[in-house]
Amino acid sequence: MDHSLHFSLTGYKNSMQFAALANQQHFNDGQTPTLCLHGWQDNAASFIPLANALAGTPMLALDFPGHGHSPYRSDDAHYYFFDWVEDIVALCQQQGWQQLTIIGHSMGGMVATALAAAFPELVARLVLIDSLGFVTAEISSSEQLRQGIVSRLKSAPKLKPYYPDLAAAARARLSQGDFGMQQALLLAERGTVSDQHGVCWRNDYRLRYKSVHRLTQNQARELCQAVQAPVLAVLASGGPFSSKLEEVQSWYQKLTVTQITGGHHCHMTAACEVARLIKTWL
Secondary structure, rough: OOOOOOEEEOOOOOOOOOEEOOOOOOOOOOOOOOOOOOOOOOOOOHHHHHHHHOOOOOOOEEEOOOOOOHHHHOOOOOOEEEEHHHHHHHHHHHHHHEEEEEEEEEEHHHOOOOHHHHHHHEEEEEEOOOOOOOOOOOOOOOHHHHHHHHHOOOOOOOOOOOOOOHHHHHHHHHHHOOHHHHHHHHHHHEEEEEOOOOOEEOOOHHHHHHOOEEHHHHHHHHHHHOOOOEEEEEEEOOOHHHHHHHHHHHHHOOOOEEEEEEOHHHHHHHHHHHHHHHHHHO
């Protein structure tokens, strides 16, 4: 498995880093991959188990800005949800990609859904892994704005937490996840950096700030209704999205839903089963 960086998105305000998956050392000129979009605070390595189970499928997983090997957004910028969509549109324009098959986990699935709604020419098929609809506002817009700004104005720690070795960093991630040490190490190998102080996670601290704006329920519905591509949703029994199924499934024009036993990172912990479901649907 080639876990190395593949190429950068340049000539744009943010340069994103990528990992070539599925035993491919490189992509041929003009080849269109299956594009994989990871979840919040994860990185491209989260798709390694699924790529192993989908051997022969040309898969390209990116690190969103502020995650993994991708650089942070500039000091005067923030991590707005729709900016992730703009990043993918810019990537497709640069590479000349259209009618992609996109696999998105959690936040990556939401980004892919918004992309398919606004740019239907870019998305032929959409696979959502424990992702359905969008995170919507649970409080008033004014309170959301207040909490978001207060969060931003708090002083970030001068130093990120350091760990004595990669295993210790992985164990720290393990305490916040629903997977095992093997999966935590995959994320840590790509998502950490070592220096004289030890090992720390690369992710931008600003990713933890609260959003100043959330979509309303009506806005989320309108985006889902605008998705023309067929959609497969693989929902985990122990994940946060199964409870949304009854409410949200009618929002999509062409939705197939499958449910499996497992947690939110089922594409890592039950990769063979998720791969089988994807193959059957495709």
